[in-house]
Amino acid sequence: MRRPEPWHAALDRLQRQARPHALASVVGVAGSTPREPGAKMVITEDAVHDTLGGGTFEFQVIEAARDALAAGHADTRLEAFPLGGRSGQCCGGYVHVLIELFPGAEMDVALFGAGHVGQALVEVLAPLPWRVLWFDSREDAFPDGGADRERLHHRRFVMGPEGPDAAAAVASLPAGCHALVMTHDHAEDRALVDALLRRGDCASIGLIGSDSKWASFRRRLTDAGHEEAALATVRCPIGVPGAHGKRPYEIALAVAAELLTLKPDTTRQDRRGVSPETLRAGFSPTRD
Template identity: 25%
Template sequence: MDIFNLITEYKEKNVPLIAVTAVKKEGAGPVEVGKKMICLENGQNIGTVGGGAIEYYAQKKAKELLKSKTSLLETYLLDEGKIISEGKTLPMVCGGKVTLFYEYIGPKATIYIFGGGHVGQALVNVLKTMNYHVTVIDERKEIIDQFKKADVLVNEPFVQFIEKGTIRDGDYIIVCTPSHKYDYHVINKILELKIKPKYLGMLCSPDKIKAYLKSTYQFFGKDIDLSFFYSPIGLDIGGMTPEEIAISISAEILALTYGKEGHKHMREILNGQDCYW
């Protein structure tokens, strides 16, 4: 088993993982520097960092880091009778000290773009300069055939793709189909299936979003959770070309990815009045 080849294989398949590596050791312990283990979202663990309590703890920590998509360097004292000022004491009797590096390997986020028109293409041109995995869905074969740079291209009806269950909670969704009708179908299906994306953005005008929200509250009820819904989409930075809109949307996604607040979102501006959130 070549663990480095496995990491490359999973990365190509857009499977996020944590690679755990023993980077430092002092005194006695069951792990040697350089030992490596990879941990997947499905609970599978491949390789070893020594077994016992340290490996059990490392697997538990890796699950947490997979959710937050972050890396970590942490030191462990393998002596349950002692305490260290920096790091964690584990229930072992070896007496040594081991430092593990948890490396998150995977995209910052998985993004689905419904609609491969001018804005969709401009978006991919921007997003693929960063570590995002992008899937574009469009019912028009001629659009998919000429599309460039996306990780995955899907030529099928929008709602049919959603019903396959590919989109997971925490993913990012951008809706810019060629028709208001299709836009509504996509968003309504997401709400109907109770998918909880990190971001669901729709390209639209203020009048369009007012009409959509009115019908949505009538159909799903006033208690429907739209906290993840951003429309009009993007940050308020100006510009109306596809490229400028793409930068506005990408900036909004970056702000959410990194948990940055205080930016002026377009969804907060409807003819100078607060929106419905």
């Protein structure tokens, strides 16, 4: 029988995988309660790790966390549970629960190509809370070991009589992802850029290569029916402006830095976490 995963192990795993989850912690109690301050529980959309004591109270905590995760919230909130009113339990006490929400990956990055630059880029991105969807058409392209593989989703787009099925690979991407095209073959690169432009909902499209490569691609993509406004969204060469160096790791650093400039700014808040007013109200409960 498989042992239940304790909250701290689940939290570590989910953080590394950049999967949506919530950490619920008992931070204050009054009267008779099922657990003491410091008790913790990790909640995902389909699993619960550890316990705050069970019963209706715990179901309410789980429901509150899952509703917030489903809405994409990333805040910290303090919930108060009277164990005789709201929770319908006979303990008669009062529990304050801090719910910390982690909505998952900050960005989805679709990386097409597992060559030297692609492998170096995966190593650079591995510590970040981003989800990397890694594609290559070659059977033996992906390396063993190395970066944090739990956060990566390796996919291989299928070889067919007409070459790699780029359209199917692109169709599998989540909306709003950042796509980077750097395969071992120019024809494959061009097919991917064509499919990405036809899809039309990527947050960004980057293509490795020179100005002359992009000029050649631009002519062919124009002939394929793509308008100038769409073609102007493709970045080629890729990498933060002003970066120099042609070593794979140097290119990877420049590309990662450029992705950081494209990342949505979610940190510009004057006040984060639970407000002082909420804390004061939460720890001064009124009677039911």
